[in-house]
Structure formats: structure tokens, C-alpha cells
Amino acid sequence: MKKLRSVLSLILVASMVLALLSSCTAGADNDEDSPIKIAVAFPMTGDQAEYGQSFLLAAQIKVDEWNAKGGVLGRAIELVSYDDKNSSEEAATIAQKIVSTPDIVGVLGHFSSGVSMVAAPIYEENQVIEISNTASHPDYSSIGDYIFRNNAVISNEFEVIESLLTEDLKLSKVGIVAIKTDWGTTAGAIAADMIRNNDALTLVGHEEVVEGSDDYSLVIAKLKEAGAEAVISVGMYALIAPLARQYKAVDPDIQILGLSNSYAQQLIELGGEATEGIIFPVSFYSDPQNPEIKRFVDAYVESFGSEPSALAAQAYDSIGILLEAIKANGNLDRPSLRDTLNNITYPGITGETKFDAIGDATKNYTKLIVKDGNFVPYEN
Amino acid sequence: MSEKFTVDKIVIASIILLLLGLPLLGFSQYVMRIVILMGIYTILALGLNILVGYTGLVSLGHAGFFAIGAYGTAYFMIQHSVGFIVALTIGTLLSGFMGFVLGLPTIRLSGTYLSIVTLGFAMIVQVVIMNWDSVTNGTLGMSQIPKPNILGYDLNLANHGIYYLMLFLLGLVTLGCYTIIHSKIGRTLRAIKSDELATTMMGIHIDRYKILAFVLSASITGLAGGFYATLSSYIDHNSFGFDLSILILCMVILGGMGTIRGMYLGAALLIIFPEIARPLMSWRFVVYGFVLIIMMHFRPQGVLGWRSRRKYPIPGEVKKSYRMVEVEE
Numbered sequence: 001m002k003k004l005r006s007v008l009s010l011i012l013v014a015s016m017v018l019a020l021l022s023s024c025t026a027g028a029d030n031d032e033d034s035p036i037k038i039a040v041a042f043p044m045t046g047d048q049a050e051y052g053q054s055f056l057l058a059a060q061i062k063v064d065e066w067n068a069k070g071g072v073l074g075r076a077i078e079l080v081s082y083d084d085k086n087s088s089e090e091a092a093t094i095a096q097k098i099v100s101t102p103d104i105v106g107v108l109g110h111f112s113s114g115v116s117m118v119a120a121p122i123y124e125e126n127q128v129i130e131i132s133n134t135a136s137h138p139d140y141s142s143i144g145d146y147i148f149r150n151n152a153v154i155s156n157e158f159e160v161i162e163s164l165l166t167e168d169l170k171l172s173k174v175g176i177v178a179i180k181t182d183w184g185t186t187a188g189a190i191a192a193d194m195i196r197n198n199d200a201l202t203l204v205g206h207e208e209v210v211e212g213s214d215d216y217s218l219v220i221a222k223l224k225e226a227g228a229e230a231v232i233s234v235g236m237y238a239l240i241a242p243l244a245r246q247y248k249a250v251d252p253d254i255q256i257l258g259l260s261n262s263y264a265q266q267l268i269e270l271g272g273e274a275t276e277g278i279i280f281p282v283s284f285y286s287d288p289q290n291p292e293i294k295r296f297v298d299a300y301v302e303s304f305g306s307e308p309s310a311l312a313a314q315a316y317d318s319i320g321i322l323l324e325a326i327k328a329n330g331n332l333d334r335p336s337l338r339d340t341l342n343n344i345t346y347p348g349i350t351g352e353t354k355f356d357a358i359g360d361a362t363k364n365y366t367k368l369i370v371k372d373g374n375f376v377p378y379e380n
Numbered sequence: 381m382s383e384k385f386t387v388d389k390i391v392i393a394s395i396i397l398l399l400l401g402l403p404l405l406g407f408s409q410y411v412m413r414i415v416i417l418m419g420i421y422t423i424l425a426l427g428l429n430i431l432v433g434y435t436g437l438v439s440l441g442h443a444g445f446f447a448i449g450a451y452g453t454a455y456f457m458i459q460h461s462v463g464f465i466v467a468l469t470i471g472t473l474l475s476g477f478m479g480f481v482l483g484l485p486t487i488r489l490s491g492t493y494l495s496i497v498t499l500g501f502a503m504i505v506q507v508v509i510m511n512w513d514s515v516t517n518g519t520l521g522m523s524q525i526p527k528p529n530i531l532g533y534d535l536n537l538a539n540h541g542i543y544y545l546m547l548f549l550l551g552l553v554t555l556g557c558y559t560i561i562h563s564k565i566g567r568t569l570r571a572i573k574s575d576e577l578a579t580t581m582m583g584i585h586i587d588r589y590k591i592l593a594f595v596l597s598a599s600i601t602g603l604a605g606g607f608y609a610t611l612s613s614y615i616d617h618n619s620f621g622f623d624l625s626i627l628i629l630c631m632v633i634l635g636g637m638g639t640i641r642g643m644y645l646g647a648a649l650l651i652i653f654p655e656i657a658r659p660l661m662s663w664r665f666v667v668y669g670f671v672l673i674i675m676m677h678f679r680p681q682g683v684l685g686w687r688s689r690r691k692y693p694i695p696g697e698v699k700k701s702y703r704m705v706e707v708e709e
Contacts, residue, residue: 093410
């Protein structure tokens with residue numbers, strides 16, 4: 001009996017190893033009929049799963065649009081999705097898996113900058129195009145030629161906030177509340193520099209908070225004591241909503257400013273009335289006047305149940321620009337496809353997108369304000 | 381007995397041959413990376429096994445030691461540009477020292493209370509990493525950690541250098557564990573697990589041995605951490621969370637506590653399974669948990685957790701005196 005068990009366990013292990021090996025050697029046919037594959041690698045499980053699921057959906061909507069028109073280069077387009085759990089270890093493994101699959105031409109991903117930066121060198125080495133719609137670390141896109149970013153470079157966003165503060169609102173004492181993550185630390189430091197370098201503005205406090213801790217009263221008391229007139233929230237809606245609620249309770253006149261990633265319906269749901277008057281720059285908002293945007297938003301809402309964020313719109317555009325580049329290039333030759341992608345200008349729903357020499361896309365911003373529980377364009 | 385012994389030898393020899401020749405079979409870098417990860421986790425499981433499997437102390441904080449090893453190695457390689465071997469040694473020693481520090485409370489604590497202290501330790505390590513900007517680069521993590529370079533050769537995935545380095549470290553740790561377990565120290569640790577009071581009554585300072593077990597376990601874990609840092613070339617605080625500690629513990633329990641062969645199997649199963657199950661997407665961890673529960677119900681001692689049936693080799697002197705007693709009777 002015992003012998004039987006040990007034999008059984010050996011067989012089990014052997015079959016698992018075999019299954020792993022066989023799954024890796026299969027595939028690799030690149031004939032004319034097989035679909036063109038694009039990988040989508042995001043956290044699909046865990047804390048950030050909501051983002052991964054929404055980007056996958058946005059990408060799928062774009063692919064469906066193209067497939068309805070007959071695909072690209074006469075071939076259908078297929079998305080292959082991977083779950084990186086927002087862990088750099090998983091991402092490196094996935095990147096190896098993707099580059100070992102020769103018919104994948106490009107990757108949309110990964111979510112956080114740190115994770116993207118672990119995977120990027122692997123893509124670069126194997127000439128696989130990576131477009132991240134979320135990474136914002138300043139060094140990300142300079143990792144290599146095949147590494148692109150279709151997201152706001154954070155310093156451009158702060159230029160909008162700077163003009164908002166000095167020209168529109170005419171406030172001078174500014175505090176910063178940033179989340180303590182790789183992104184928050186970098187973005188917070190850039191914001192602090194921006195304020196220090198502007199004579200019209202004074203930095204009254206730069207506080208870092210742990211993401212997800214819901215009590216910010218200590219930080220608020222400090223900033224209020226220092227006489228802050230405006231506070232820049234460097235974080236997702238999960239920071240700005242409770243921050244606004246708690247700050248308005250202490251100081252109803254405070255002007256709270258956010259960044260483009262505050263743009264999510266959950267902001268208003270979480271923060272309620274306290275979010276009234278929050279202003280932030282966005283590269284995308286669901287403008288019902290624009291038919292392109294309306295088509296995307298309708299398709300998205302139908303499947304997801306809520307309005308798309310700016311990041312989801314950038315996922316949609318990233319797939320769009322990649323497919324446009326494949327079409328313009330006429331073949332799937334990696335180096336020439338890379339050059340084509342670097343040279344085309346793509347009119348997307350997040351504005352005109354064009355990658356610069358190191359692979360960053362410049363974005364145009366609209367300012368939004370929360371008014372009567374809705375996001376509306378801000379006009380002074 | 382001798383027949384069984386040769387069968388064992390043949391099996392072990394063929395496994396070693398297979399491992400040495402694996403890169404020649406031309407697997408993709410993806411497969412090689414998985415194999416290397418399996419090696420790292422086997423080392424981690426072997427390290428934790430000394431505590432959980434042999435001494436009976438459950439640690440939930442091994443991610444902390446792993447992080448100290450990784451950050452120690454990375455810091456010295458980047459900031460002081462020392463060689464890989466020196467940096468890895470420093471990382472291992474640092475981790476071993478922290479093992480000593482964490483081992484001290486074991487004199488007073490046992491059972492669940494000890495586990496909670498180790499859990500807290502791992503949390504503290506993570507918070508320190510996040511805030512000690514000048515050394516750990518805070519939440520930005522340490523990037524561009526150089527690949528190991530030994531005697532002028534760069535070791536990487538493509539030339540399989542990193543694979544052989546993993547094999548070397550794994551062999552070293554396995555041999556080390558084997559020697560420790562079959563020495564006086566190993567027997568003492570098992571005695572402590574079985575009955576602390578009886579062990580004390582035998583005239584053994586159990587505190588010293590418990591601390592020693594912590595130091596050994598932490599050093600091995602730190603070694604794996606240092607190697608991991610150079611493999612992934614980027615580390616940040618997210619890589620060393622609570623779930624890592626639990627994963628290592630799962631490997632030890634699933635493979636079979638208190639065995640060396642079990643650590644290999646436990647690490648292999650728990651690394652391979654999520655990879656094979658990748659097409660299941662978000663369901664794979666549900667299945668994963670389900671498999672673990674089923675396993676624990678039907679085979680609580682772990683897959684390979686049977687006792688060796690080989691007879692304990694009683695030293696000649698003992699045998700002789702035993703026979704003399706028999707004769708007298």
C-alpha cells in the first residue's frame with residue numbers, strides 16, 4: 001500500500017513536469033491563417049485585479065472593432081491574457097513565457113512601474129514591443145527601444161496643476177499628500193520640486209501616507225496648522241475620496257486637487273458631497289459629444305457596468321496604435337514595426353498620440369471639476 | 381538492505397545526471413527560469429525545514445530573512461561594488477545574525493506565540509525596507525542589480541551560468557542540511573521537537589540549540605535571497621510579503637516535514653502547479669487551495685513524509701557493550 005502511494009506520487013510529479021514541458025514546446029506556427037497575437041499582462045487576481053480586468057476589456061473592445069472590419073493584414077487579431085498578480089517575480093516569468101511564444105508581436109502591460117521595469121529588459125532583449133498604459137516611473141521608457149509608454153509623464157500633469165494654482169485659483173500655500181508606493185514617492189517628489197521652483201507658490205508640507213490606511217487626520221492637522229490653502233492628492237481615488245471627506249470636515253474652504261488617476265466613478269461614490277469642487281487634469285473623459293468616445297464608453301459600460309477610467313481609455317488606444325502601426329508597416333518584421341510605431345501619429349480617444357524618441361507619448365489635458373456629483377470641464 | 385541501498389544510489393545518481401544535463405536539452409528560457417525558481421524555493425524550504433520539520437518551531441516570518449539576504453547582497457553589490465561571492469556571503473551572514481536576534485525570544489516563547497513574533501518580524505522588515513531610503517531606496521526598490529560574475533565569467537539565463545550556480549548552491553545547502561541532520565545537532569533538534577523537558581533532563585541546553593536552529597535556518601534563507609536578488613535584478617518591498625512566508629511553509633508541509641526529499645517535491649509542485657494552471661486564469665488559486673486542503677485531509681504528513689525504514693546505524697562500541705550485557709544475563 002505504501003509502495004503504491006509512493007509510486008502514485010512519483011507518477012503525479014512526472015506527469016506535471018511533462019505537462020509543463022509540452023505546453024512550452026507547442027505553438028510557434030506563424031502561417032498566414034493563424035491570428036496575430038497580442039499579449040495583455042496585468043494583475044487579474046489580487047488587490048489590483050479591478051484594473052487588470054478593466055484594461056483587458058478595453059483592449060478587447062478595440063480588437064473586436066478591428067476584427068469586425070476584417071482584422072489587420074488580412075488576419076484576425078487575438079488577445080492572450082496573462083495574470084501577473086502585480087508581482088515582479090510573476091511578471092518576469094510571464095515575460096519569459098511571452099518571448100518564448102514567437103507569434104506574439106507585442107505586449108500591453110504591466111500595471112505598476114516596478115513590475116513593468118522588471119519585465120521590460122526581457123522584452124527589449126527579444127525585440128517584443130511593450131506598451132504600458134499605466135507605468136509612470138521616469139526611467140521606464142528609456143529601458144530600451146521596444147519599450148513604450150502611453151501614459152502621462154507625471155511632470156506634464158503637474159504643469160497643468162501649476163497653471164491651475166497660479167492663474168485660475170490664485171492660491172499660494174500648497175500641501176502635498178502622497179501615497180507611499182514607488183509611484184507616489186516619485187510623483188510626490190516631482191510635485192514638491194515644481195512648487196519649490198515657482199516663486200508664486202510655497203510648499204507648506206509634503207506628507208506620505210500608507211495606501212489604504214483610512215485615517216488621514218494626523219496629516220490633515222499638520223497641513224492645516226501650516227496654513228495650506230490647496231492640497232495636491234498624489235494617489236488613486238482611494239486616497240483622494242477619504243482625504244477630501246476628512247479635510248472638508250476640518251476646513252471646508254480647502255481646495256483639493258487631484259491627478260488624472262482620480263478620474264473614476266468610485267471617487268464620487270466614496271467621497272460623496274465632500275468631493276464637490278475637486279479639480280484635476282485628465283487626458284480622457286467620457287464626453288458624450290464625441291462619437292468615437294461614446295462608442296467606446298457604451299461598449300465598456302455594457303460589459304463592465306461602470307464608466308471607463310482614463311487608464312482604461314489609454315489601454316484601448318494603446319492597442320489601437322499598435323494595430324495601426326502593424327497595418328502601416330505591412331508586415332510583422334520586428335525592427336521595422338518598432339520604427340513605424342515610433343513614427344506614426346494616432347488620433348485616439350485620449351487625444352493625438354505620438355511616441356517621442358525614448359518612447360513616451362505626450363498628452364493634452366482637459367481640466368475637470370466635480371460639480372453636483374458629476375465630472376464637468378472646468379472653466380474659470 | 382544492501383539491495384535497497386543500491387537502488388537509492390542509482391536513483392540519486394540519475395537525478396543528478398539529469399539536472400546537470402538539463403540545459404543541453406534545449407528548453408526555452410521560460411522553462412529554465414521556472415526550474416531556477418524551483419531551486420530557489422527548494423533552498424528556502426530546506427531552510428525552514430530545519431525549524432519547522434526538525435525543531436518543531438513554526439516560523440511565519442521567513443520572508444523577512446529572505447528580504448534581508450536579498451537587500452544585503454544587492455546593497456553591497458551596488459553601493460560598494462564588491463563581487464558577487466563576497467556580497468552573497470555578507471547577505472547570508474546578515475540574515476544569520478538577524479536569525480540569532482529573532483532566536484533569542486524563543487527561550488521564553490513557544491507554540492503560537494513564537495509564530496506571532498516571527499510574523500511581526502517579517503512585517504517590521506518590510507516597513508523598514510519601505511522607509512530606510514538611504515539604504516533600500518524606499519518604495520522605489522533596488523534596480524539594476526548586477527548579474528553574478530565569477531572569475532570573470534558573467535552568469536546569466538542565456539549561457540545557463542545562473543542555472544549551474546543554482547545547482548551548486550542547492551547541492552551545497554542539501555549537503556549541509558544532510559550533514560547537520562545526521563549529526564549530534566540534528567539528533568538534538570529532533571529530541572527538542574519530541575519532548576523539550578526530556579531533552580533538558582538529558583543535560584542539554586535546549587535554548588542554545590533552538591537559537592542555533594534559527595541561525596542556520598535564517599542563513600540558508602538569506603543565501604537564497606541573495607541569489608534571488610541577482611536573478612531578478614530588481615527587488616522591492618512587495619516581493620517579500622506575508623504570502624511568501626506562507627508559500628514556503630506550504631511547501632514544507634506539503635512535501636513532508638522533516639525530510640529532505642520532501643522539500644524538493646513540495647517546491648516543485650507548488651511552483652509548477654500555478655504555471656500549468658495559467659489557462660484557468662483567476663480560478664487557478666481556487667483550485668490550488670482546494671488541492672492543498674484535499675492533500676492535508678488524506679495525507680497530513682505530506683506527500684513524501686514517511687519515515688526512513690533504514691535501520692539506525694548503531695555504533696560498534698554500543699553494540700559491543702550491549703552484547704556484553706546480553707552475555708552476562
